[in-house]
Amino acid sequence: MKQKKFLLPESEIPSQWYNIQAEMPNKPLPFLNPATREPMKASDLYPIFCEECAKQELNQTDTWIDIPEEVREQYSAYRVTPLVRAYGLEKALDTPAHIYFKNESVSPAGSHKLNSAIAQAYYAKQQGVTNLTTETGAGQWGGALSYATKMFGIDCAVYMVKVSYEGKPYRRSIMQTFGANVTPSPSMSTRAGKDILTVDPLYQGSLGTAISEAIELATTTPNCKYALGSVLNHVSLHQTVIGLEAEKQMALTGEDPDIIIACFGGGSNFCGISFPFMRHKIAGKTNTRFIAAEPAACPKLTRGKFEYDFGDEAGYTPLLPMYTLGHSFKPSSIHAGGLRYHGAGVILSQLMKDGYMEAVDIDQVESFDAGVLFARSEGIIPAPESCHAIAATVREALKCKVAGESKTILFNLSGHGFVDMASYDSYFSGDMQPYHISDEELAKFIKSADALNNLA
Amino acid sequence: MKQKKFLLPESEIPSQWYNIQAEMPNKPLPFLNPATREPMKASDLYPIFCEECAKQELNQTDTWIDIPEEVREQYSAYRVTPLVRAYGLEKALDTPAHIYFKNESVSPAGSHKLNSAIAQAYYAKQQGVTNLTTETGAGQWGGALSYATKMFGIDCAVYMVKVSYEGKPYRRSIMQTFGANVTPSPSMSTRAGKDILTVDPLYQGSLGTAISEAIELATTTPNCKYALGSVLNHVSLHQTVIGLEAEKQMALTGEDPDIIIACFGGGSNFCGISFPFMRHKIAGKTNTRFIAAEPAACPKLTRGKFEYDFGDEAGYTPLLPMYTLGHSFKPSSIHAGGLRYHGAGVILSQLMKDGYMEAVDIDQVESFDAGVLFARSEGIIPAPESCHAIAATVREALKCKVAGESKTILFNLSGHGFVDMASYDSYFSGDMQPYHISDEELAKFIKSADALNNLA
Numbered sequence: 001m002k003q004k005k006f007l008l009p010e011s012e013i014p015s016q017w018y019n020i021q022a023e024m025p026n027k028p029l030p031f032l033n034p035a036t037r038e039p040m041k042a043s044d045l046y047p048i049f050c051e052e053c054a055k056q057e058l059n060q061t062d063t064w065i066d067i068p069e070e071v072r073e074q075y076s077a078y079r080v081t082p083l084v085r086a087y088g089l090e091k092a093l094d095t096p097a098h099i100y101f102k103n104e105s106v107s108p109a110g111s112h113k114l115n116s117a118i119a120q121a122y123y124a125k126q127q128g129v130t131n132l133t134t135e136t137g138a139g140q141w142g143g144a145l146s147y148a149t150k151m152f153g154i155d156c157a158v159y160m161v162k163v164s165y166e167g168k169p170y171r172r173s174i175m176q177t178f179g180a181n182v183t184p185s186p187s188m189s190t191r192a193g194k195d196i197l198t199v200d201p202l203y204q205g206s207l208g209t210a211i212s213e214a215i216e217l218a219t220t221t222p223n224c225k226y227a228l229g230s231v232l233n234h235v236s237l238h239q240t241v242i243g244l245e246a247e248k249q250m251a252l253t254g255e256d257p258d259i260i261i262a263c264f265g266g267g268s269n270f271c272g273i274s275f276p277f278m279r280h281k282i283a284g285k286t287n288t289r290f291i292a293a294e295p296a297a298c299p300k301l302t303r304g305k306f307e308y309d310f311g312d313e314a315g316y317t318p319l320l321p322m323y324t325l326g327h328s329f330k331p332s333s334i335h336a337g338g339l340r341y342h343g344a345g346v347i348l349s350q351l352m353k354d355g356y357m358e359a360v361d362i363d364q365v366e367s368f369d370a371g372v373l374f375a376r377s378e379g380i381i382p383a384p385e386s387c388h389a390i391a392a393t394v395r396e397a398l399k400c401k402v403a404g405e406s407k408t409i410l411f412n413l414s415g416h417g418f419v420d421m422a423s424y425d426s427y428f429s430g431d432m433q434p435y436h437i438s439d440e441e442l443a444k445f446i447k448s449a450d451a452l453n454n455l456a
Numbered sequence: 457m458k459q460k461k462f463l464l465p466e467s468e469i470p471s472q473w474y475n476i477q478a479e480m481p482n483k484p485l486p487f488l489n490p491a492t493r494e495p496m497k498a499s500d501l502y503p504i505f506c507e508e509c510a511k512q513e514l515n516q517t518d519t520w521i522d523i524p525e526e527v528r529e530q531y532s533a534y535r536v537t538p539l540v541r542a543y544g545l546e547k548a549l550d551t552p553a554h555i556y557f558k559n560e561s562v563s564p565a566g567s568h569k570l571n572s573a574i575a576q577a578y579y580a581k582q583q584g585v586t587n588l589t590t591e592t593g594a595g596q597w598g599g600a601l602s603y604a605t606k607m608f609g610i611d612c613a614v615y616m617v618k619v620s621y622e623g624k625p626y627r628r629s630i631m632q633t634f635g636a637n638v639t640p641s642p643s644m645s646t647r648a649g650k651d652i653l654t655v656d657p658l659y660q661g662s663l664g665t666a667i668s669e670a671i672e673l674a675t676t677t678p679n680c681k682y683a684l685g686s687v688l689n690h691v692s693l694h695q696t697v698i699g700l701e702a703e704k705q706m707a708l709t710g711e712d713p714d715i716i717i718a719c720f721g722g723g724s725n726f727c728g729i730s731f732p733f734m735r736h737k738i739a740g741k742t743n744t745r746f747i748a749a750e751p752a753a754c755p756k757l758t759r760g761k762f763e764y765d766f767g768d769e770a771g772y773t774p775l776l777p778m779y780t781l782g783h784s785f786k787p788s789s790i791h792a793g794g795l796r797y798h799g800a801g802v803i804l805s806q807l808m809k810d811g812y813m814e815a816v817d818i819d820q821v822e823s824f825d826a827g828v829l830f831a832r833s834e835g836i837i838p839a840p841e842s843c844h845a846i847a848a849t850v851r852e853a854l855k856c857k858v859a860g861e862s863k864t865i866l867f868n869l870s871g872h873g874f875v876d877m878a879s880y881d882s883y884f885s886g887d888m889q890p891y892h893i894s895d896e897e898l899a900k901f902i903k904s905a906d907a908l909n910n911l912a
Contacts, residue, residue, distance in 0.1 A: 001525060003466065004532045010461055069457060076460045077540075077835055084533075088607070106562055108835040110874065147835050151544070170626070173877035176884060177831050375633050379533055379564040379603050418566065418874040421629035428632060 004087065006249040008080040013072050016064040018240040019056075020275040021233060021347060023282055027060050028233075028350045029321035032308060034452075040318050047219055048226050048317075052123040056234035065237065067119075074118045074151055078107045079241065083249035088377035090397070097400035098255060099393060101413045102246045102273060103380075109174075111383065111415030112269045113144035113229055116238035120227045121148035131224040133217045135159045135185065135210030137265075138337035138385065139171025140415055141229030146180035159185035159213045162205035164337045170419045185210040192216050192314040207341045208327055212314035219316075230266030231311060231320075231345045239272025242412060247276050250410065257288060257410035259396055263388040264292035264301065264359065265338045267345035269414040278356060290357035292348075293392035295339045295367070297332045297435035300325050301352060301359035303442060309343060309449040319452060322349040328448035332435045334364050335423035336384040342445070362391045363434035368427040370394045371417070383415035384423050460543065462705040464536040469528050472520040474696040475512075476731040477689060477803060479738055482810055483516050484689075484802045485777035488764060490908075496774050503675055504682050505690075508579040512690035521693065523575075530574045530607055534563045535697065539705035544833035546853070553856035554711060555849060557869045558702045558729060559836075565630075567839065567871030568725045569600035569685055572694035576683045577604035587611045587680035589673045591641065591666030593721075594793035594841065595620055595627025596871055597685030602636035615641035615669045618661035620793045626875045641666035648672050648770040663797045664783055668770035675772075686722030687767060687776075687801045695728025698868060703732050706866065713744060713866035715852055719844040720748035720757065720815065721794045723801035725870040734812055746813035748804075749848035751795045751823070753788045753891035756781050757808060757815035759898060765799060765905040775908060778805040784904035788891045790820050791879035792840040798901070818847045819890035824883040826850045827873070839871035840879050 021027065030039035045054035056065065067075075086099040104112035124132055132149055135158070136142025142158040149156040158180050165172055165184035175182050185205045186193035192212035196203055203209075211228070218226035228235060250257060260277055262270035270292050280286040294301055300323045309324040311317035322343045329342035344352070351357055364384070371387030373394070374380065382390060389411045400407050417424065426432050477483065486495035501510035512521065523531075542555040560568035580588055588605055591614070592598025598614040605612040614636050621628055621640035631638050641661045642649035648668035652659055659665075667684070674682035684691060706713060716733055718726035726748050736742040750757055756779045765780040767773035778799045785798035800808070807813055820840070827843030829850070830836065838846060845867045856863050873880065882888050 001466075001529050001532065004529070005466055007463060007465060009463060010457075010459065073457050073460070076457065108837075150832050151835060169881070170874070170877035173881050173884075174837060174874070177828060177837055177877070177880050178835075179832055372633060376606050376635055379607060379634075381564075381630060381633055416874075418626070418630070418872075419877070421626035421633070421875070424633050425625070425629050428629075 002087065004085050006083040006252045008245065008248060010076045010080065012248065013075050013079045014067060014241050014244040015072065016066055017237045018244060018276050018279065019059060019063055019065050019237055020279060021060045022063040023279055024350065025282065026350055026354055028346045031318040031320060034315065034319050048215060050120065050123040050127050050129060050225050053120060053234045056237055057232060068122060071119050071122050075241065080245050081106050083246055086378055089374055092373055092377040093394065093397050093401065095397040095401040096404065096406040097397040098406065098408045099397060100253065100410045102242055103413050104242060104269065105380065105413050105416035109144040109147045110419065111140040111144065112239060112242060112272060113141045114147065115241055115272065116229065116235045116268065117144035117148035119238040121152045121154055124154055124225055125152040129154065129223055129225050131155045131157065131221060132227045133157045133214040133224060134227045134229065135207060135214045137161045137164055137207045137340055139164055139168050140338055143171060143174045145227055145229065146175040146178035150178045156180040157217060158182045159187065159210040161185055161207060161210050161337065163333050167422065168419065174419065185213050187213060190216040204333065206313065206330060208313035211312035212316055215312065215316045230268040231341065231343060233345065233347050235268050236271035236275065236345055236347060239268050240275050242272035243274060243276030246273060246410065255408045258407040259289045259291060259409045261291045261293060261389050261392045261409065261411040263339060263385045263414060264294040265385065266341045266343065267348045269412050271345060271348055273412040274357065281356060291392055292357060292359040293388040294359055294361050295334055295336055295388060296361040296363040297334045297437055298325065298340050299361040299437065300342060300344050302361045305446055305449065306349060306353055307449045307453045309452060311343060320346050322346050323352060324449045325442060326445035326448035329445040334435050335420065335426065336364065336367065336388060338385040339388065360392055362388045363436060365432055365434045367391045368432065380413065381417040382413060383417045384420050386414045458543065460541050462539040462708045464701065464704060466532045466536065468704060469531050469535045470523060470697050470700040471528065472522055473693045474700060474732050474735065475515060475519055475521050475693055476735060477516045478519040479735055480806065481738065482806055484806045487774040487776060490771065490775050504671060506576065506579040506583050506585060506681050509576060509690045512693055513688060524578060527575050527578050531697065536701050537562050539702055542834055545830055548829055548833040549850065549853050549857065551853040551857040552860065552862040553853040554862065554864045555853060556709065556866045558698055559869050560698060560725065561836065561869050561872035565600040565603045566875065567596040567600065568695060568698060568728060569597045570603060571697050571728065572685065572691045572724065573600035573604035575694040577601065577608045577610055580610055580681055581608040585610065585679055585681050587613065587677060588683045589613045589670040589680060590683045590685065591615045591663060591670045593617045593620055593663045593796055595624055596794055599627060599630045601683055601685065602631040602634035606634045612636040613673060614638045615643065615666040617641055617663060617666050617793065619789050623878065624875065630875065641669050643669060646672040660789065662769065662786060664769035667768035668772050671768065671772045686724040687797065687799060689801065689803050691724050692727035692731065692801055692803060695724050696731050698728035699730060699732030702729060702866065711864045714863040715745045715747060715865045717747045717749060717845050717848045717865065717867040719795060719841045719870060720750040721841065722797045722799065723804045725868050727801060727804055729868040730813065737812060747848055748813060748815040749844040750815055750817050751790055751792055751844060752817040752819040753790045753893055754781065754796050755817040755893065756798060756800050758817045761902055761905065762805060762809055763905045763909045765908060767799060776802050778802050779808060780905050781898060782901035782904035785901040790891050791876065791882065792820065792823065792844060794841040795844065816848055818844045819892060821888055821890045823847045824888065837873040838869060839873045840876050842870045
């Protein structure tokens with residue numbers, strides 16, 4: 001029998017996260033205080049984030065950071081996740097490429113998001129925080145944080161982007177089953193929400209807006225902090241368990257990946273699988289290609305600008321040096337709600353600028369073409385976000401076929417699509433639109449970031 | 457770190473199924489031809505089922521039956537499934553009991569149903585069958601067979617109980633994503649469906665009716681056979697991989713289960729986890745208790761009658777000796793759609809009659825109480841069907857607490873609830889009804905079986 005799954009016992013759950021910041025040739029530019037334009041220290045972030053997360057955020061010296069034992073214990077509910085050889089997909093594509101995927105969809109919350117949610121809930125508990133707030137787009141991060149806070153006995157309030165709250169009621173129910181309090185965003189419960197609804201009462205929300213609302217609640221509520229599911233450095237740090245495990249599991253296959261692929265929203269799953277492998281590229285030992293697959297409707301890496309920008313709509317966050325479409329960006333209502341964010345993580349933006357990785361944009365019809373092919377050949381229904389990674393994998397595998405090359409491709413299956421079947425219905429109905437964004441429209445939004453940089 | 461998951465490599469996927477029929481002290485009574493009342497041979501079943509399945513159905517001599525290598529290869533996509541120690545649930549109940557569960561929800565189709573679907577699709581392919589038909593209630597079996605037929609390149613037609621087709625559109629979408637053709641039942645596409653709709657045009661369907669439609673299609677279509685997801689002996693046989701793995705995994709924990717629990721619809725997941733352990737009870741070596749948890753709305757084991765009855769509404773099947781509520785039974789629309797079947801498997805009915813196992817009935821509110829407690833303590837949202845097993849586990853664990861006894865309880869988590877969140881919404885709304893059925897109502901339905909036996 002051909003070996004399909006490459007497993008490791010829970011004793012092999014990593015005991016340290018990998019902090020790529022410590023090894024980058026060009027360190028990320030500093031976060032800036034939007035009022036003073038001064039670089040920020042970790043303690044400047046304490047009003048918003050748990051202290052340990054704030055320290056990790058700006059830690060550019062420690063390559064390895066210990067994973068607390070209580071976090072490893074929670075990880076053991078689903079980690080080590082399987083590495084799987086996609087024989088079925090290879091056969092369907094008739095490609096000489098060897099395709100592997102890391103299956104993060106087996107997490108009880110249904111995606112990789114739990115890797116950071118558990119860590120953030122743990123640090124909150126340690127610090128005596130009793131409430132966490134957050135935002136969620138597709139609902140995967142909200143579901144994960146609801147689960148993690150419940151495990152550590154912390155209350156959780158989630159602002160869910162309104163278009164998802166209404167279109168994905170099952171995601172809302174999952175959060176409520178885990179005991180969280182879920183509010184559609186924009187809401188009238190915050191100043192940020194009220195301001196936006198005053199201008200556009202029918203606005204369907206965005207991650208940027210929901211972040212503003214969650215931060216506002218955190219900073220105006222006693223003993224309450226904010227947790228973010230992507231973009232930030234400490235989130236990417238927590239996600240490196242994916243790549244660290246995958247590295248050991250690839251060793252079991254006897255192959256080295258030539259190409260590593262993940263979908264891209266703010267960067268959490270991409271960074272998670274890539275950084276542990278990228279350290280060898282930084283060290284000059286490998287020439288692995290890293291490909292971020294972003295939606296054509298929200299192309300910050302392929303068509304955005306590297307500038308200082310806010311992480312949220314209302315401008316509550318520090319100024320972050322990143323690839324951005326502008327914090328006023330209003331994405332189309334594509335089905336991959338988790339990829340509709342205007343910016344890219346700070347570390348990753350620097351690595352992109354320095355040529356360590358590349359990006360492709362995928363329209364949503366191509367992404368579902370690939371997702372359905374994957375479901376029918378591998379038996380797993382992927383989340384709409386993950387479909388982008390599969391589509392980029394299909395492109396590379398077909399290039400191998402044309403060239404007659406047997407490359408080894410590893411992609412991250414960030415989550416399953418069981419709660420996204422309405423999106424598949426839309427695809428099968430033939431009504432789904434690809435959603436490319438025009439240069440004119442993009443330019444309109446990017447101005448909101450340009451303005452900040454011209455002032456600097 | 458306390459070990460939570462007990463894993464085995466895919467080389468430990470069983471190479472044989474366990475056929476309890478060969479070791480039962482009292483063999484099951486024969487299937488009867490409804491017209492002649494003569495015992496049936498395997499070949500009498502060939503018009504409906506694949507030949508190998510028909511042979512397995514009536515095989516009372518071979519204790520072990522080889523699992524084809526192609527089936528083991530498909531199993532390797534998700535098997536060996538984890539055995540998990542439910543530390544969180546134990547803590548939430550403050551019980552000295554040790555609770556373990558076998559996690560079949562990690563299957564890509566979301567439940568244990570794939571274990572038999574893969575085997576049946578394989579045997580169909582081997583025999584040159586090009587089309588399989590089936591019925592589905594909650595949609596778990598239909599989803600599993602859609603997946604399995606796609607893997608072996610066979611077309612699949614599913615009759616889905618209308619109340620589920622309309623109330624669980626995501627389940628329908630999952631089957632369509634795997635390429636199956638799904639029809640709500642009763643439909644006008646079969647004589648059985650037309651007859652029922654003529655009497656009751658608004659009838660919301662039942663498994664019994666959907667089975668009639670699927671069998672009719674199979675017997676009137678060239679090169680087409682019928683596949684069933686529960687009740688039958690060969691289905692239980694395929695499901696024994698659950699218990700065979702669990703036995704090896706329990707050995708890793710150093711404990712023997714005192715009590716084994718599973719939810720009960722037709723018997724597939726209950727038989728799957730129980731039979732490999734029950735063989736030691738039959739051999740007089742252990743005194744393990746086996747508890748089937750059935751819904752109070754469909755109490756065939758606790759309040760049904762052991763009689764010959766049809767397996768379907770229209771009377772297309774052989775007469776089966778089993779605990780039944782009568783083939784005309786019309787169950788309430790409870791959320792655990794997979795447990796709404798009028799009869800129990802033939803083997804299991806005999807074992808129940810002979811005192812090797814017991815049954816409890818659980819109303820759906822108690823089942824969701826337990827399911828939400830499990831979600832909030834273990835982080836996994838269980839299928840409404842599986843909630844019944846958890847509720848029975850909670851009952852036993854609380855008895856241990858009162859008695860101060862540390863028993864070891866093993867239950868089967870048959871599936872996850874990601875596609876059943878509307879049921880959780882109903883529970884949280886406070887509108888959910890327990891749905892007990894009165895003696896008068898039961899008596900009305902059981903008459904349909906009594907009539908058949910009085911004739912015999």
